[in-house]
Amino acid sequence: MAPVPNSPFEPDDDPEAYVGLAQQAAEERARAHGWTTVRSLAPGAIITMEYLGGRLNFEVEDGSVTRSWKG
Structure with a gap:
């Protein structure tokens, strides 16, 4: 897999910080x-696996974020 590019459109924010949060709280944050x-x-x-700068993805199970990644 190709490396994830650094995008000037992305905040300096750790996607892992969202794991364990309730879906609505994570989206608002x-x-x-x-x-x-x-x-x-x-x-x-x-x-699809296209990379979109500035997008944060959450995998949500039972109302909580179980995984979070950029793009």
């Missing part, structure tokens, strides 16, 4: 920290 797109997904959801 991400937007407040400057993420332009916040995407919440069910476990195992089929998604």
Whole structure:
């Protein structure tokens, strides 16, 4: 897999800090920290793998974030 590029559109924010938060709280925090797109997904959801700078992805199970990643 290719390395994740550094984008000038991304906030200086650690995606791991969102793991364990409730979905709504995580989404609100991400937007407040400057993420332009916040995407919440069910476990195992089929998604495209294109990298979009400024997007933060959450995998949400039972209302809590279990995984978080950029792009």
